[in-house]
Amino acid sequence: MTHDDDTTRDAPDTDLPPFSVNVAQTRDITNEHLRALLDAFRRGGVEPLVFGDGNKPEAAVIPFAAFVRLMKHDHADHVRDESAFQAELSRRIADSDDARARGEDSSTLITSDEDLLAWAETVGEPFASMIEDGLRAPDEKAERDDG
Amino acid sequence: MANGYPRRPDIDFEIPKAVHEDLVTLAERARRNPEDVQARNLLQVASNALVALKKGHPGTHALEYMPSYPDLSDCRTMYVGADPNRKPSHRIVFRDVPPEAPGQRTRREVVALGERDRGRAYHVAGQRLGRPTGVRLADLAAAPEPIAERPFSPTYSSRLPEASGHDDRQPVD
Structure with a gap:
């Protein structure tokens, strides 16, 4: 067959x-x-x-030797995938560290609803409108999304 | 679901640039492709979740230490999903940092917004907090040098998986 x-x-x-x-x-x-x-x-x-x-x-x-070879092959694939993922993470962390070293604030401190809305506007639409609607909505809206 | 964790309506809220960039990407995707319902839904529930966290929502549950992940036992997670008929596909990892002085407010840090698949959100969160996989917070604090700056080394078992009920397997080189 x-x-x-x-x-x-x-x-x-x-x-x-x-x-x-x-x-x-x-x-x-x-x-x-x-x-x-x-x-x-x-x-x-x-x-x-x-x-x-x-x-x-x-x-x-x-043959058992072939089985071990298969296991090693699968493991190598797994390590290769994980290495690529970790490299991407490391790159992003390095970028973040570089930005911090250049004195660029890498995070935004939000102390009010107005701050949150202003921050959302820097993300752009339709996110900003969603945040604005969310701030106006009763609190239980978020509870519904809570998995 | 929040396991008794208090709602904290009076907090400062901190969002890292990396989460901002992720949301910018998602918003652009939703804007460019109005028919991309998944992107729009994900953006919608992410915005709902961020508003809720800003208002003090306790999240879905606390995180516990697991050896195959960075130690995020001081963090909590909130489930986020674009499709209400499927398991939530994303997680928001955050932590509440107590005030350093009387009169200050608790600062809620959003650490990561990421995919649940293969625990990616938690690995991203660990990287952002400088926490290697499998090292407990207590050990990290006691480390003589910043472990986070060492090359990242995921932990894997070098042994063949053990079958339940069989304890007579021979080691394999």
């Missing part, structure tokens, strides 16, 4: 071409099959045992 792998969908240049596998029926697999498979792995074989019910590939038995 032909199986389209989608685990690398987001990784350009690493997409697997469609490939075929022989699906063993779960009920047909015996201890002897597993023993023979292990022997093949010990001899350096890497052909997996793919099995499932109804000719659907649902699981694969692979």
Whole structure:
């Protein structure tokens, strides 16, 4: 059967071409099959045992070294995503620190409704009108949005 | 939901430039794309939430220390969502700083407005407060140098995940 792998969908240049596998029926697999498979792995074989019910590939038995390699690959992806995210955070913090070092106030102190409205106007529309409406509205409006 | 946290109607309110910039971006998106209902709704509920926090709303709940996040145990969170039929997608992290002298007012700092997904709002809040992941506030205060200026190092387990009910797994290099 032909199986389209989608685990690398987001990784350009690493997409697997469609490939075929022989699906063993779960009920047909015996201890002897597993023993023979292990022997093949010990001899350096890497052909997996793919099995499932109804000719659907649902699981694969692979060499343990391949499993560890897969785990490392997934972990590397995770670290790469997190590193990009942390780099963006660090950039924003650095920008904020630079602004502070230049004497630019990095935050706005609001002591009244008028201050809040003036600050909202620096954000722009439609936000300013929303803040103005919110200041006029009864307090329970915000309670409704509280998840 | 606020777990007994008092409503504080008489506070000063502080909003960082970074939150201002996030809102400017969102407002521009809503302005340029009037059909972008999600952006407009998010802007609307964010404005409602900020007005409420300014009026002393206690937020949704206090934050607790979790090892996989910066310690924000002195902060609170408020849930914000653009779609009332789904779980709130965003969080506003804030903290109330007590007055330093008699006669002064409590200062409520909005620390971050961000996505709930993968705890991003909380990681952003931690960065803005100079708090590394997994370090308790007490340890941070006792640190001999500013930990926040060290390279940021997310913590990950280098071990394979442990299956429940199986304690006979072998370590893997």
